Structure formats: structure tokens, C-alpha cells
Amino acid sequence: MEWKTKLQFRGLLATKIAVVYFLVSIITILLVGIVSYERSRHIIMESNLRVAEAAGATIAASINNFFHGIDQTGISIYADKGLHQILNSDDPLIVRGNASTVYVQNLLVQAKVINPNVGTIDILGVNGFACSDGASLFKPYANFTECEARYIASGLQTEIPGAIWLLGDNLHIDGGLRQTLTEVRYIRHIDSLDIIGIMVLNFHESKVARQFQSAGENPYLVDSDGTVISAYDKTLLGRPLPSVNLERLTEGNEKLFTQRDLVQGQEQYATFARIGTTGWYYVNIQSSESLFGDMLTLRTAIIGAILLATVVSPFLAGFFSRGLTSSVSRLTNSMQSAMEGNLTARFEIRGRDEINRIGAYMNDMLDKIREYTEYRTLVAVRQKDAELKLLQAQIxxxxxxxxxxxxxxxxxxxxxxxxxxxxxxxxxxxxxxxxxxxxxxxxxxxxxxxxxxxxxxxxxxxxxxxxxxxxxxxxxxxxxxxxxxxxxxxxxxxxxxxxxxxxxxxxxxxxxxxxxxxxxxxxxxxxxxxxxxxxxxxxxxxxxxxxxxxxxxxxxxxxxxxxxxxxxxxxxxxxxxxxxxxxxxxxxxxxxxxxxxxxxxxxxxxxxxxxxxxxxxxxxxxxx
The missing domain is CATH 3.30.565.10 (Histidine kinase-like ATPase, C-terminal domain)
Structure with a gap:
């Protein structure tokens, strides 16, 4: 089956977009003209709140993808049959043997290669097995019992499956002292579900902060109690979220909401978006002025804006429709070139809209495909070399x-x-x-x-x-x-x-x-x-x-x-x-x-x- 991805009817698509944009603009202008100023103000406020929540939800989804990747790394290690054989064993030669340690260390190194966001990984077995990913185990614990006692105090429960997430310690990772976040989970027997070990994953808090570094005025990552987990200001880590009423957060189980607070007589709005993997919340605190703009000028500008928009809308509709279809056309051309075997084809990023984001994702995908192709080529060369050496040995x-x-x-x-x-x-x-x-x-x-x-x-x-x-x-x-x-x-x-x-x-x-x-x-x-x-x-x-x-x-x-x-x-x-x-x-x-x-x-x-x-x-x- 041949996939035809070239845009064949760009003119027709541009016309449709222009007509839709113009109709929406005219309807919006008429509605704005009919309703009163207060109604307009209410609509704009609600709209901005929803936009803030949508942005918060999008960023929370990005952060959730990050944590999901960490969680999947832990699950992939958890599911390894060789690890279960070691943790299930009572044989001292297996538990303390060099082969077991090398096997688990290789498993951890492979996991970190697949997900570079992971900092360190510790595996501690009930049978006395202990292994880290190349560094010595951290000082707070040296065996399963000490590790379990430490994290039970932080909320780890034997009756509840899954992992707990918490603000970790300042650890020496990658050559420096880093604030870490930690995921802890029990390792259970595949059949009986008995606890046979515990796994601790640490990763940089700064890598999480990068997920929302360009979002909002005052973005934070907090747990369900309102304790700051990640922020630009590292002095706030481990402290309650400042200048925000946390009753709604701690009493409810809402996934997405915005609340209004008064701080020294000034309005501010805090948007909370729940992160499903950890149960934490992304919080963005905005002032009323930044969220709603110049509401005071709306009264005098509304009539002029309606008239101006009516005149300008057709021209803007045509301009934006051509711009949108141009991005789509460039994207489909890049995809067509890649599908024809040109793995060097790349989409030129010219903005931050959805089309350009899709293009960026495609570029990342092509980079990974190219890296994998080069890796398979290298493996084939090594295999051929081994075969030649084997033939020499046979002769x-x-x-x-x-x-x-x-x-x-x-x-x-x-x-x-x-x-x-x-x-x-x-x-x-x-x-x-x-x-x-x-x-x-x-x-x-x-x-x-x-x-x-x-x-x-x-x-x-x-x-x-x-x-x-x-x-x-x-x-x-x-x-x-x-x-x-x-x-x-x-x-x-x-x-x-x-x-x-x-x-x-x-x-x-x-x-x-x-x-x-x-x-x-x-x-x-x-x-x-x-x-x-x-x-x-x-x-x-x-x-x-x-x-x-x-x-x-x-x-x-x-x-x-x-x-x-x-x-x-x-x-x-x-x-x-x-x-x-x-x-x-x-x-x-x-x-x-x-x-x-x-x-x-x-x-x-x-x-x-x-x-x-x-x-x-x-x-x-x-x-x-």
C-alpha cells in the first residue's frame, strides 16, 4: 500500500480555513457587540481561566510523561526475570556472587541508557542482595530492612501496590551535589506477590523543573499536601506553597481547578493540574493583571474593536489560512521525503504552534531511527568480524x-x-x-x-x-x-x-x-x-x-x-x-x-x- 502524504488541494483547504475563520470572527464580533460590557468581561475572565487551566493541563501532561518514563523504567527493571531469580534465591553463591552483581549492574546501566533522565538506581533484596548502578549505596541505608524502614516513614505501604514518589536528598550525582526526587517500589514475587526486594530510583529535580521552565509567572510542583517538590527557587523545596490557601487542595481530589486568593489586598489566581503518575500537582500562580489584561480599557475599546475586526477579519482569514496550509505543506513534504528513505530530511521549525510541534516530534523520531539504523549497522559489522575470526580459528x-x-x-x-x-x-x-x-x-x-x-x-x-x-x-x-x-x-x-x-x-x-x-x-x-x-x-x-x-x-x-x-x-x-x-x-x-x-x-x-x-x-x- 502506497501512502500519499503530499497536500494536493492546498488552495481548497486554504479557502475552507479562511471561510471558517471569517464566519467565526463575524459571529464573535456580533456576540461581543450584543452583550453588555459586564457580560463580555465575565466571558473573557472565564475564557482566560480556562486557557490557564488548559495550559496547566498541557504542562502537567508533559510532566506526567516525564514521570511515566521514570515509572516505566522502574517497571522494566521490576519485570526482569533474571533479577527475580536472584532476589528469589537463598543460595549465597547467587546472592553474593559477582555474576549476580554484574548482571544487575548491566541491567541498571541498560535502563539508564534507555532513559537518561534516571539518576541512580538501588536494588535491595530481602535475601541480603544489594546492588547500585555503579556507585556505592547511599548512606541512609545499607540493606533492605533499613531502606524499608526509611520509606515506610515516608508513606510506603506493603498492602498497596505501586510506587511512592517523594522529595529526595541532596546526592552527589554527575559530579555535583544535586537535589533529587525519588520513586520507591516494592519488588514482589511474580506468583505469590510476596515482597522479595525494594527498588529506589533517584533523578534530578532540575530535570523536572525543565519541563515547565518556560511556563507561567510562578510555576511550582507540589505534592497533595501542598509541599513544594520542584521550583525555580530551590530554597522553597520541602516547604509549604507560599501565599496560597491549600484547603481545597488537601480536602478534595480534583484533577484540574483554579482558585482565587487575596494576598495583601491583591488578587492572584493559582491553577492546579494533577499529575496522574505521582498524584502531585503542577501549580501556576498568576496575578489578576497578567491573567486578564487591561480590562479597564475594554469599555472604550470594545466598539472600535468590533468595527475594526469586521473590516480586518477577511484579510486576516486569508493571511492565516495561507500560513496554516504552508506549515502543513512543509510538514507533509518532509514526511514524504522521510518515507522515501531520506532519513536526513528534517522539518524546519518556524514557530511554537501545534504543526511545528508535530514537526519537532517527527525530527526527534527520525533522529532516533537514524541512531538505531547506525547501531544495527555497527552490530552487523561486529558480527561479520566475529565470523571471520571464527573461520580463521577453524582453519x-x-x-x-x-x-x-x-x-x-x-x-x-x-x-x-x-x-x-x-x-x-x-x-x-x-x-x-x-x-x-x-x-x-x-x-x-x-x-x-x-x-x-x-x-x-x-x-x-x-x-x-x-x-x-x-x-x-x-x-x-x-x-x-x-x-x-x-x-x-x-x-x-x-x-x-x-x-x-x-x-x-x-x-x-x-x-x-x-x-x-x-x-x-x-x-x-x-x-x-x-x-x-x-x-x-x-x-x-x-x-x-x-x-x-x-x-x-x-x-x-x-x-x-x-x-x-x-x-x-x-x-x-x-x-x-x-x-x-x-x-x-x-x-x-x-x-x-x-x-x-x-x-x-x-x-x-x-x-x-x-x-x-x-x-x-x-x-x-x-x-x-
């Missing part, structure tokens, strides 16, 4: 060069039988590793690949290393990503068996394993995972263990951290990082590769991923 030129050097040496010394064995093993290795370009091969073929590689290394390196395999027969035909185990075995041969370790054993174990269900267990969420009668999920566990030189604890921690980074690990660990990324891409983010070791005793690399129903079919579709 393994160093293995080829080293093997050929060994062949040359044994030819020179006349050991042709050993040369034949080396060439045979190398041929078998590359035959399986290339595997006609297939991405997935059966587990038994992967083990054959490892065996050929292992025999090559023993022949060329003169290492007395024994390879042991113990494979569940039911997993022999299980198709896995090619070159999953070989890089791990290569890592063991190169790094575990140095000059001091010429002999040893490398064992490979592959088995099915059922994970227990319930709080604290890792969840492999999918509709087609095998499950036992107790409800636990079935996974495949592949373990490569050597009795070589082993690693120090800090080396193990560094390796596990680097292989789980989004960007490629240093060359020393690129093979492990590559395997980890591919199994996560194939079997989901719950799949994992971990390294454990005891210095001088052993090093063990473990791969765990979910065993799906119909696994062979699913993998074969990927190969096709």
Missing part, C-alpha cells in the same frame, strides 16, 4: 604451519613412516573441521576431530599425554556447533603441559544432567526442554579436565570474567571466548562455559546448555 593456520615444519624435519631424517602418520592425522583433522561448510556436526564427529588433533600434537610435540573420553551413548548423535571442544583441548595442551609437564591426562566427559527446580536453581526457559517428573530441566554437560600445571585463583577469575564479556577477549583466551559466545548464540543466554582450577593439580572447563526436544531437527534447519 587454524598455526597448526598447519607447525605440522608442516614437523613433516619437513622427519623427511630430512628419513622417518617416512612417522611422516605418513602425521599427514594422515592432519588430513583427517581438516576433513572433519571443514565438514563441507556445515555449522553443526554430531558430538561423535567432534570427538573424532579432537582425537585427530590430539594425535597430531602428540606426534609433533613428543608429549606423553593420554586422552580419555567418557560419552553418554544417547548423546553421540547430538549435533553441536563445530569446533566446540577442540579449542578447549588445544588450550589444555598449550597451557597446561609446559616444559615441566611432559606427561599427563586429558579427559572429556559428556553426559545428560537434570537440574533441580525451585528457588535458587538456574532456569533454562523454553517450551520444548526435556523435563523429568519432578519438574527439573535436562541439560547437556561437557567437561574437559587436565592434570597439568593448573591456574592461580586470580587467573581463573580473570579468565571467567573475560570470556563472558560482550567484546572479544584478549588473544590468550580468544578460543574460550569464541566457544562461549557460540553456545550462548545457539542455546540461549542461560548456556554457559566456566573454568575452574587448582594450581599444580588440575584445570577443568565445563560447558552446560539446555537439551531441547527435537534438537536434531532444530539444528539441521540451521545447517540448511
Amino acid at each position: 587454524n593456520p598455526h597448526l598447519l604451519y607447525n605440522t608442516l615444519d614437523s613433516v619437513q624435519y622427519y623427511i630430512q631424517i628419513g622417518d617416512n613412516e612417522l611422516v605418513a602418520r602425521i599427514l594422515h592425522q592432519m588430513s583427517q583433522f581438516f576433513k572433519i573441521s571443514l565438514s563441507r561448510g556445515q555449522e553443526f556436526i554430531p558430538l561423535k564427529h567432534e570427538l573424532e576431530l579432537v582425537k585427530h588433533y590430539f594425535d597430531l600434537q602428540r606426534l609433533c610435540r613428543n608429549k606423553d599425554i593420554i586422552l580419555l573420553t567418557q560419552i553418554d551413548p544417547e548423546l553421540a548423535e547430538l549435533r553441536i556447533p563445530k569446533m566446540t571442544i577442540q579449542p578447549i583441548v588445544e588450550n589444555s595442551i598449550i597451557h597446561a603441559f609446559t616444559a615441566e609437564y611432559d606427561t599427563g591426562t586429558i579427559s572429556i566427559t559428556a553426559r545428560r544432567k537434570t537440574l533441580p527446580s525451585g528457588p535458587g536453581s538456574i532456569s533454562f526457559v523454553a517450551d520444548d526442554i526435556f523435563a523429568d517428573s519432578a519438574g527439573g530441566s535436562t541439560v547437556v554437560e561437557i567437561i574437559v579436565c587436565d592434570d597439568g600445571c593448573g591456574l592461580m585463583p586470580e587467573e581463573v577469575e580473570q579468565i571467567n570474567c573475560q570470556i563472558n564479556m560482550d567484546s572479544p577477549a584478549p588473544p590468550l583466551h580468544f578460543g574460550l571466548w569464541n566457544v562461549n559466545q557460540r553456545i550462548k548464540h545457539t542455546y540461549g543466554p542461560a548456556a554457559q562455559l566456566t573454568v575452574s582450577s587448582e594450581f599444580g593439580v588440575y584445570t577443568q572447563t565445563t560447558i552446560v546448555f539446555a537439551l531441547y526436544q527435537g534438537e536434531d531437527n532444530r539444528v539441521s534447519r540451521n545447517d540448511s
Whole structure:
């Protein structure tokens, strides 16, 4: 379907607007001429009050959108399944583990990237888990109990769902001391609704003030009790709204109203517009003179204005109609250009009316689309780069060069039988590793690949290393990503068996394993995972263990951290990082590769991923 957005009948639209404007003007002029001065005055006053309320409602809607964005950020964090798994867990390794902290910190950083208005986020669990978005937790509380006690005193209630909003503390955010506003909500169990944690979001009060910085004479943001939450004058924060009677505000539940007050004998009008997300009010206080203008001159000017308006109205109608249609035409032309693929097209802002505001929104939308397009392009480039590195790893030129050097040496010394064995093993290795370009091969073929590689290394390196395999027969035909185990075995041969370790054993174990269900267990969420009668999920566990030189604890921690980074690990660990990324891409983010070791005793690399129903079919579709 083609969308035609060009304005085709601008002349007809301009005529209609001109006629409507002229008719409205004549009717208005006649009404103003018929009614008395007092009636006119009353109408103008009521009209100005409604305009003030409409402006207040519009600004309140803008402020509400701001708070709604903050609230949605909190809800998106609240709904994260991984966060719920951590807060529901009683396992100290999960509650206090570095992986949980890193996961939650990444979740908070992503939320702040999506909504830059959020300042800081604190997550505190009933189980003792505590995490902030990169800074240390604020001093008023250090755990869930202290945090809950602090905000219960501010109105947080366990029986009422949702969040509370309040004026926060002066906190060091973005390099300076900032007045903050705070949203606090309980985190509840998805099924039982039991409280499992608490989340505190802080954001700059000044960012809220920007939402109404160009509105009214004396704009404020107050809570339902009339306490100032945001204002230009920061000394008023936390104090009652000055010079305004707050009885109507505190006793009623009105969403939009204007009230008249006398301050030292002078009239002033305060417009209150409720903000739905927080229950607070936007307040704009105006003097009678600024709101109603020169009412004293109305009596003498009304007759002249009627006559002048009658004469001028047709000309103004034509002028304004052409101006309106010009903005519409420019807007539709910009939209048409964007729809044709020109993401650099922008609407030229020439005013602050609705058409120009729509144009500004369109410009913002195109900016976001362009940023997203550039981001997807960058992701594609990185993915292609990773694929090229993977192909290089599969070909393994160093293995080829080293093997050929060994062949040359044994030819020179006349050991042709050993040369034949080396060439045979190398041929078998590359035959399986290339595997006609297939991405997935059966587990038994992967083990054959490892065996050929292992025999090559023993022949060329003169290492007395024994390879042991113990494979569940039911997993022999299980198709896995090619070159999953070989890089791990290569890592063991190169790094575990140095000059001091010429002999040893490398064992490979592959088995099915059922994970227990319930709080604290890792969840492999999918509709087609095998499950036992107790409800636990079935996974495949592949373990490569050597009795070589082993690693120090800090080396193990560094390796596990680097292989789980989004960007490629240093060359020393690129093979492990590559395997980890591919199994996560194939079997989901719950799949994992971990390294454990005891210095001088052993090093063990473990791969765990979910065993799906119909696994062979699913993998074969990927190969096709």
C-alpha cells in the first residue's frame, strides 16, 4: 500500500480555513457587540481561566510523561526475570556472587541508557542482595530492612501496590551535589506477590523543573499536601506553597481547578493540574493583571474593536489560512521525503504552534531511527568480524604451519613412516573441521576431530599425554556447533603441559544432567526442554579436565570474567571466548562455559546448555 502524504488541494483547504475563520470572527464580533460590557468581561475572565487551566493541563501532561518514563523504567527493571531469580534465591553463591552483581549492574546501566533522565538506581533484596548502578549505596541505608524502614516513614505501604514518589536528598550525582526526587517500589514475587526486594530510583529535580521552565509567572510542583517538590527557587523545596490557601487542595481530589486568593489586598489566581503518575500537582500562580489584561480599557475599546475586526477579519482569514496550509505543506513534504528513505530530511521549525510541534516530534523520531539504523549497522559489522575470526580459528593456520615444519624435519631424517602418520592425522583433522561448510556436526564427529588433533600434537610435540573420553551413548548423535571442544583441548595442551609437564591426562566427559527446580536453581526457559517428573530441566554437560600445571585463583577469575564479556577477549583466551559466545548464540543466554582450577593439580572447563526436544531437527534447519 502506497501512502500519499503530499497536500494536493492546498488552495481548497486554504479557502475552507479562511471561510471558517471569517464566519467565526463575524459571529464573535456580533456576540461581543450584543452583550453588555459586564457580560463580555465575565466571558473573557472565564475564557482566560480556562486557557490557564488548559495550559496547566498541557504542562502537567508533559510532566506526567516525564514521570511515566521514570515509572516505566522502574517497571522494566521490576519485570526482569533474571533479577527475580536472584532476589528469589537463598543460595549465597547467587546472592553474593559477582555474576549476580554484574548482571544487575548491566541491567541498571541498560535502563539508564534507555532513559537518561534516571539518576541512580538501588536494588535491595530481602535475601541480603544489594546492588547500585555503579556507585556505592547511599548512606541512609545499607540493606533492605533499613531502606524499608526509611520509606515506610515516608508513606510506603506493603498492602498497596505501586510506587511512592517523594522529595529526595541532596546526592552527589554527575559530579555535583544535586537535589533529587525519588520513586520507591516494592519488588514482589511474580506468583505469590510476596515482597522479595525494594527498588529506589533517584533523578534530578532540575530535570523536572525543565519541563515547565518556560511556563507561567510562578510555576511550582507540589505534592497533595501542598509541599513544594520542584521550583525555580530551590530554597522553597520541602516547604509549604507560599501565599496560597491549600484547603481545597488537601480536602478534595480534583484533577484540574483554579482558585482565587487575596494576598495583601491583591488578587492572584493559582491553577492546579494533577499529575496522574505521582498524584502531585503542577501549580501556576498568576496575578489578576497578567491573567486578564487591561480590562479597564475594554469599555472604550470594545466598539472600535468590533468595527475594526469586521473590516480586518477577511484579510486576516486569508493571511492565516495561507500560513496554516504552508506549515502543513512543509510538514507533509518532509514526511514524504522521510518515507522515501531520506532519513536526513528534517522539518524546519518556524514557530511554537501545534504543526511545528508535530514537526519537532517527527525530527526527534527520525533522529532516533537514524541512531538505531547506525547501531544495527555497527552490530552487523561486529558480527561479520566475529565470523571471520571464527573461520580463521577453524582453519587454524598455526597448526598447519607447525605440522608442516614437523613433516619437513622427519623427511630430512628419513622417518617416512612417522611422516605418513602425521599427514594422515592432519588430513583427517581438516576433513572433519571443514565438514563441507556445515555449522553443526554430531558430538561423535567432534570427538573424532579432537582425537585427530590430539594425535597430531602428540606426534609433533613428543608429549606423553593420554586422552580419555567418557560419552553418554544417547548423546553421540547430538549435533553441536563445530569446533566446540577442540579449542578447549588445544588450550589444555598449550597451557597446561609446559616444559615441566611432559606427561599427563586429558579427559572429556559428556553426559545428560537434570537440574533441580525451585528457588535458587538456574532456569533454562523454553517450551520444548526435556523435563523429568519432578519438574527439573535436562541439560547437556561437557567437561574437559587436565592434570597439568593448573591456574592461580586470580587467573581463573580473570579468565571467567573475560570470556563472558560482550567484546572479544584478549588473544590468550580468544578460543574460550569464541566457544562461549557460540553456545550462548545457539542455546540461549542461560548456556554457559566456566573454568575452574587448582594450581599444580588440575584445570577443568565445563560447558552446560539446555537439551531441547527435537534438537536434531532444530539444528539441521540451521545447517540448511
